[in-house]
Amino acid sequence: MRILVIGAAGMVGRKLVERLAREGRLGSEPISQVSLVDVGAPEPPRDAPFAVDTMVADLAEPGVADQIVAARPDVVFHLAAVVSGEAEADLEKGYRVNLDAMRMLLDAIRERDGGYRPRFVCTSSIAVFGPPFPDVIDDDHLTTPATSYGTQKAMTELLLSDYSRRGFLDGIAIRLPTIVVRPGRPNLAASSFFSSIIREPLNGQEAVLPVPTDVRHWFASPRSAVGFLLHAGTLDTGLLGDRRCLNMPGVSATVADEIEALRRVGGAEAVRRIRHEPDETIMRIVSGWPRAFDARRARDLGFRADADFDEIVQVYVEDELEAPALSP
């Protein structure tokens, strides 16, 4: 089985490739080749039991999509995206990367002849939903994105569904919760603090909390995100019918829940490293985000998330602090 990972240098992409290298197979199929593509140099996994090639390329450039599907991979994981904040700041870049590049990829697959019809897994986002929200969002909630990023994701979901219905590919889009605890440094995303307030205290550093502790949001660990991708790569898509976009399961937790989970792992000392510093802008942005989902369809299809926020913190400890060598 040949696998193509686009966006392989990103956090989730790296972890997916590491997991593929550890397992050597996808479902019951041994992997013979993995191709890694990103705009920055993707790092090949160590000791992979399959051939690995890497390519630095911008999928939105003419010809690139054709080139990377020429080897007819059996499974494509498309993870590359301009994130929410950047898509809002740079309209043209957001549409170019999040919509046009994916469309070029889907068209390159469609234009292959000889009945080529790969499994195509892409990451969408709960940003396809916009306020007002019910307390718990169900699988039939309409998509009214409140950002350009969410708009681009919702548009690509529609395209993926249409191309799947027409038999050009076997697509599935998974709407990821906010992924925490992200390893590394804080970034400029409005959601950055959800990771920072766990990660920094566990690393002996101070973290800033810009919102009240009763703010509730929808989370999954990076390990769960990789699990979602692997499951989407292997499940029987006949069970999806014509609805190929799925809300992923996750953990609905408040910032207070996060802090209590931190206390159980890092003690009162870790919690004291969180400094409350209200930020009106971040509070306003976060107030427009979903708080919880009933992801019944995905659960019934076998997608599994973390049990609670304690498990999310535990995953961070195990994957980043106890085995950091696996996550450069």
Next chain:
Amino acid sequence: MRILVIGAAGMVGRKLVERLAREGRLGSEPISQVSLVDVGAPEPPRDAPFAVDTMVADLAEPGVADQIVAARPDVVFHLAAVVSGEAEADLEKGYRVNLDAMRMLLDAIRERDGGYRPRFVCTSSIAVFGPPFPDVIDDDHLTTPATSYGTQKAMTELLLSDYSRRGFLDGIAIRLPTIVVRPGRPNLAASSFFSSIIREPLNGQEAVLPVPTDVRHWFASPRSAVGFLLHAGTLDTGLLGDRRCLNMPGVSATVADEIEALRRVGGAEAVRRIRHEPDETIMRIVSGWPRAFDARRARDLGFRADADFDEIVQVYVEDELEAPALSP
């Protein structure tokens, strides 16, 4: 006020332009200029109390969108589309006309400087919805199109909403019911018979009915469609919030309801001109169509449809049989 009508040679476009010419104003604003654009030559209205220019152009060709918005029209009616059957038969043409051309138009507007922000009214469709349907579809129903046409319309709705949110234009998308009774000849659309079984008998000709009489669907007259467009061109979009796509009101009727309405106007003789000839393909297609809507948002915003199917037939009689000169 300057108005641009794209798709001005189509059935709804022609009727919109005739109505503008009769009234000479849009809402309370006198019209000074109307520009008509289509891939086929648009016919200027007779005795228009404003200047009219016409242009034969393909909006999806580079530079065309820039050219047609250069005069900075105050209101744009974008009606041009490849219809459902053709978008399914010719994938690339459907995406090119229904998605790319509209995007080029929106981008041409966005790239004008000096705070240009026109009212932008476009026709979407109930084809953005796919089965399974409830008996009555409400305003919060999710969009899961079952055709490429519906997909393209749903994608442009998302783009329109994002560009409106960002302040590039003041957009509104109206999801039209199936428009009956269409004047002229039967066409190859699967929905063609809904018009034929009224139109042909009233013109002394035989019509074929390919489905059982208990088939239910969602209708509006051409006159109502023009009314929706005019109202969308003038209403206070501040009332829309961030949800700029509206299910239009209409009439939920069965084929039996149609036939009874025909009987009241044309008598038993007209009804006898309907020949039942079941067509499995058309039955299958039509079974995947919506049957009724509760278009509460649109009604609350002042959109008005025909009262019942009798009125739809009456509109055909008045606008096409009694005053045919107005509708070439």
